[in-house]
Amino acid sequence: MTESPRIAVIGVGNEFRRDDGVGPAVVARLRERAADRPLPPGAALASSDGDPGRLIGLWEGTELAVVVDAAHAHPGHPGRVHRVDLDRRAARHTGAASTHGLGLGEAVELARALGRMPGHLIVYAVEGADRSLGTGLTEAVAAAVDPLAERVEADIARHRDAAARGADPEP
Template sequence: MTGALRIVIIGVGNEFRHDDGVGRAVTARLEERTAVRPLPPGTVLATCDGDPARLLALWENAGLAVVVDAAHAEPPHPGRVHRLTLGDPLDGPPDGPRPEGTATASSHALGLGEAVELSRVLGRLPRRLVVYAVEGADRSLGRGLSAPVAARVDALVRAVEEDVVRHVAYEERS
């Protein structure tokens, strides 16, 4: 698969810290659905603990990288999804500032921001990057997503599938 068409979908997080596992839950659901609705040939479904070097290795040379990760926000709104883009001609410029009084960050000590910056400096950013940051309610030890986060998984799967379809259609027109 050429770099422009290479697609990687990365579920970031720790499935043993409740809502931090939302990214992994989305990639698992995508894997289940590929039997009925296959993704384009060569699409990679991956999971990652959020380490910037591992993220960089996973999305290197990708035409599209979609990342799903848990996020912290103040004030918190469990289940709220933030969609952020970088280098996306289909969406125009990256999403604007967040509404006043809110701030989100990865749920990992080092996160996506560091991975993006490291990739930029090294010239290894994917051509398009779409990040779905899902505000969590519970990061304590244990398995299973909280109700508000679990309720978003199917919608996230559909959104990721739509990003992939849009990317393939765009690349085929170009």
């Protein structure tokens, strides 16, 4: 029997800055859902402030890392979700505007340079509306949490199934 690939789901953000907390909110929802539908062995859920060193530490050695973060877009559509697929062969700075000064783009570039990229990296960027101090997501961003948790579960299942077949997972 083949050992299950290591999988990391990382919610990036600050739950005390309103919509910037969408990453941790998705991770919290996945934890709740795992009571009824457990994640595969070797899957870890984590939250991060977005520091590049900490992100690299969380995804290093994984076959699949899924990162959920808040993003800015102009004009913005709060709650709209963007998906970017990267693997260690094609990793490059995406130019995405994270809500953190140094963050995901820099972590990807640094990890690539150091040879510490996960086998496959999926980034979900959720457009936010409010980054002011306070807790709770705006209505549009909160409405994206459940569907996004389902998409992450589907990504994990697709990766697990491909690994069991000995194939590369489809993006």
